[in-house]
Amino acid sequence: MATVVLVIHLMIAAGLVALVLLQRSEGGALGIGGGGGGGFMTGRGTANLLTRATAALAAAFFLTSITLTILAKQSNAPTSILDRVQGAPPAGAPAAPSGDKGKAKGGILDKLNGAPKAPVVPRSQ
Numbered sequence: 001m002a003t004v005v006l007v008i009h010l011m012i013a014a015g016l017v018a019l020v021l022l023q024r025s026e027g028g029a030l031g032i033g034g035g036g037g038g039g040f041m042t043g044r045g046t047a048n049l050l051t052r053a054t055a056a057l058a059a060a061f062f063l064t065s066i067t068l069t070i071l072a073k074q075s076n077a078p079t080s081i082l083d084r085v086q087g088a089p090p091a092g093a094p095a096a097p098s099g100d101k102g103k104a105k106g107g108i109l110d111k112l113n114g115a116p117k118a119p120v121v122p123r124s125q
Contacts, residue, residue, distance in 0.1 A: 002071045009064040016057045023050050 024047065 002068065005064055005067050005071065009061070009068060012057055012061050012064060016054065016061055019050060019054045019057060023047070023054070
């Protein structure tokens with residue numbers, strides 16, 4: 001479902017870019033576009049058609065964006081590594097030894113806590 005919506009979203013985005021590039025520039029930004037009457041599509045009727053088509057594609061773009069957000073939020077994958085660490089051990093992980101009373105050992109913090117500490121050397125003054 002998400003793949004179909006994503007493909008539709010990408011086609012809408014490409015169509016939106018094409019429609020915006022077809023429109024005549026009305027601003028004087030950098031002195032380009034909007035020049036003489038030699039444009040591809042000129043006239044008031046085509047400008048109105050392009051404006052309405054752009055608005056329709058923009059609305060469809062927002063709709064597919066919201067749909068993709070909702071679909072991504074419904075996935076069952078954990079959103080953070082902390083969610084996986086605090087929950088049950090992942091499938092395929094070795095079981096904790098029975099003598100540890102349910103505490104899993106072997107993590108990096110357990111290894112650091114069990115490491116021998118360096119001797120403290122007094123400083124000479």
